[in-house]
Amino acid sequence: MFKKNIFAIIVILGLAGYTFYDLQLKEDKKSAEAEKTAQQQETSSEASSETQEPEQGTAEPSGETGVNEGDIAPDFTMNTLDGKEVKLSDYKGKKVVLNLWASWCPPCKAEMPHMQKYYEKNKDKMNVEILAVNLTTMEKDQSNIQTFVDDYGLTFPIPLDETGDIGVTYQAFSIPTTYMIDTTGVIQKKIVGPMNEEFLSDMVTRLK
Numbered sequence: 001m002f003k004k005n006i007f008a009i010i011v012i013l014g015l016a017g018y019t020f021y022d023l024q025l026k027e028d029k030k031s032a033e034a035e036k037t038a039q040q041q042e043t044s045s046e047a048s049s050e051t052q053e054p055e056q057g058t059a060e061p062s063g064e065t066g067v068n069e070g071d072i073a074p075d076f077t078m079n080t081l082d083g084k085e086v087k088l089s090d091y092k093g094k095k096v097v098l099n100l101w102a103s104w105c106p107p108c109k110a111e112m113p114h115m116q117k118y119y120e121k122n123k124d125k126m127n128v129e130i131l132a133v134n135l136t137t138m139e140k141d142q143s144n145i146q147t148f149v150d151d152y153g154l155t156f157p158i159p160l161d162e163t164g165d166i167g168v169t170y171q172a173f174s175i176p177t178t179y180m181i182d183t184t185g186v187i188q189k190k191i192v193g194p195m196n197e198e199f200l201s202d203m204v205t206r207l208k
Contacts, residue, residue: 059188067170069188073098073181074169078133078159081145086131086159089185095128095207096181097200100161100172102138103148108176111194112152118197118204119156127183128204130156135172137164182207 059070067074073096077087088096099115101108112132119130132154134145149158161167170179180189180203188207195203 059186061184061186067179067187067190069190071187072185073179073187076159076166076169078161078166081134081149081158081160084157086157088131091129091131092185093183095126095183095204096179097128097130097204098170098179098181099130099132099176100135100167100170100178101132101176102135103144104138104140105175107194109148109152111176111196112148112154114195114197114200115156116152116154118200122201122204123156126204131159132156133159133161133166133170135164135167135175136160136162137167180204180207184208 061072062068062070063072065072065074073088075087075089077085079085088098097115099111101112115130115132119128122128123130136142136145139145145158145160148154159166166172170177174192176192176194178191178195179187180191182188189203191203
């Protein structure tokens with residue numbers, strides 16, 4: 001009888017222990033699932049924040065003249081490759097893609113066909129002008145500029161930075177460097193490196 005009682009007590013304790021273990025296991029599982037859900041929600045929120053498209057014309061005007069986003073683009077007057085005078089401020093009211101390049105620059109060579117294709121399709125309907133400023137003081141032979149333009153069939157204006165001042169002002173330390181300027185003359189974006197047609201189109205579309 002005593003052994004049976006002991007056995008019964010052991011069985012009861014065992015069942016009680018199993019019940020407690022089972023309840024604890026379920027509780028732990030619930031906690032783990034809740035933590036996993038919270039992590040997924042946090043990750044989803046971060047991903048949504050990272051992939052959110054920037055608003056059109058997000059740079060707030062600073063009222064200052066400079067080359068940072070939100071600044072008024074510094075004005076300049078230059079002669080183009082075909083002998084015409086261009087002044088940046090004359091393009092106020094148009095979207096301006098201000099590109100700084102040199103004929104020997106491999107990324108510039110990769111970028112130019114995309115810029116020309118975009119220009120042919122959109123120069124009128126998108127109210128946009130491309131000013132491709134050649135950093136002339138960085139050219140070994142100025143005849144290379146015309147050869148480059150002919151080879152790529154470029155039809156947008158090619159201002160010549162014959163003093164090197166514009167390259168310095170616009171901090172073209174790595175080329176190509178491009179500034180997206182809105183219709184009010186404010187810099188909305190600076191891009192360092194080559195652009196393709198799709199990227200260029202997206203950037204211009206964002207300009208007001």
